[in-house]
Amino acid sequence: MSLLVVEGVSRSFGGLQAVNGVSFTVAEGEMLGLIGPNGAGKTTLFHIISGFLRPDAGRVRYSGEDLTGLRPHDICQRGMVRTFQVTRPFSRLSLLENVLVGALERAAHRREAVRIAEDVLALTGLAEKAGHMGHSLTLPDRKRLELARALATGPRVLLLDEVMAGLNPTETGRLIDLIRSIHGRGITILLIEHVMKAVMALSQRILVLNYGELIAEGAPEAVVEHPKVIEAYLGEGYSGLDV
């Protein structure tokens, strides 16, 4: 049974059809990659799934429930949480306080929330910086913080919007390991990613979006050989894993 069902979702901004009749499903425990050129509608799709935007048509169902009309915090409280492509730390709060915001809603009391937050900071390798302020973080740490805060909400589904962007290969490698271990805990993950190395390493299945439409779907190895995908996104000469 599918945990997340996206049915014919469309959304336009003025004359621009950002997302056009997109349908797909995500099974519980799956790790799904979402790729496509800039402006293909990937982030818009995330906005719709996470409740930040209403679709013009279509619906999103999560765990059997229609999410249309629910606000982002409702959706988060039901177990589906997103991160932001442009990182958004709470700049005047410490890292611990940043993560606490995610943990407070599900914890019975503050002490439990602090424990959850400390666990998550340890998992994401930020424990030593718990007292640092949000505005003082480097980009890799900001990416980790996005992930840590989302994890603190205790999600079943994690929507990751380009968590690898701007990282060097070493940092990318570390983050791939981290995401894999999070997935190993049974969390379903849908990730938007441009770093093909990460997409290929992590995804069990890949969706390709172009001009708001789904143009391919399938196993990573099959999708990168797909002529439409090569034409729209990867370009001639893409040869799999070495990018």
Add this chain to the structure above:
Amino acid sequence: MILRVLAGAGVIVVLLALPYWVSAVWQNLLITTFYYAYLAQAWNVLGGYAGQLSLGHAAFFSIGAYTSAILAIHLGISPWLGMFVGAFLAVLLSLGIGYLGFRFGLRGFYFVLLTVASAEICRLIALHVPILGGYTGLFINFTPNPRQFQFQGKIPYYFVSLGFVAAASLVVWLIQRSKLGAYLLAIRDDEDASEALGVDTFRYKMLAYAVSAALTAFGGTFYAYYQFYLQPNTVLNLNHSVDIMIRAIVGGTGTILGPILGSLLLELLGEFSRTFFAGGVAGLNVAIYGVLLIVVVLFLPRGVYPAIVGLVRRVTGKQA
């Protein structure tokens, strides 16, 4: 720890003894300081913690002032009770403005304009509704009776205003320690990120607005029974909302001691410029006050209190 307790006890003793030592001028100055510290603290809940700038708090202030005065004048209800009716009405108005502003996603300047407009509407109502006194304003007869919130001499007002500041600061302290406080600071820093993490931003902003409005309305009642005269162009003037806000900003928004320090500093600056520059060139003291204000904001952009905390940390070598 012992040092802190001793310092706290010292501050309390000084505050309790202070009005008996100083002249009437300084008594008045201290009352005004507490009065503005209280209003700035009330504003701080919404503007400082939740980060929603209001330039219309004069509306809640005036609802508190007029409601308690009208109820006392026409129905003989003590302002001690009337102030709660005023606070209730102020909460209703805040929820109305909050609904319009927050439900329809007005942020930044647009929310500020909404609050300004709401206070302006209240001013026009107060100017044109006869029972509120209109242009002439509303006079309250002085009958020294503590049960009617009317006191002989300055000293009782000193303690009432001190109690107001202490109570508001306690409320803010409790908020800061609670889940609400953590959420408000998160909303201040990034509303969308808070919402994505499961925080019902609409609900918590409404709550902050209601608390802020209720506290502000109590301050209005204090004003009515300290001045015994309400004039719409004074109490509902935009300047009045600015006066409240500026103290929280100068002292440091989103902190408990900020509004208190801000109020004290501005009162002292005002007194200083009056003492040394009034009487010569007309308006010179106001200009000097303005210059001093600019200097303070320029050098301490985050406010006086955070600057002091930063300085202490640097001196003692402790990390944040």
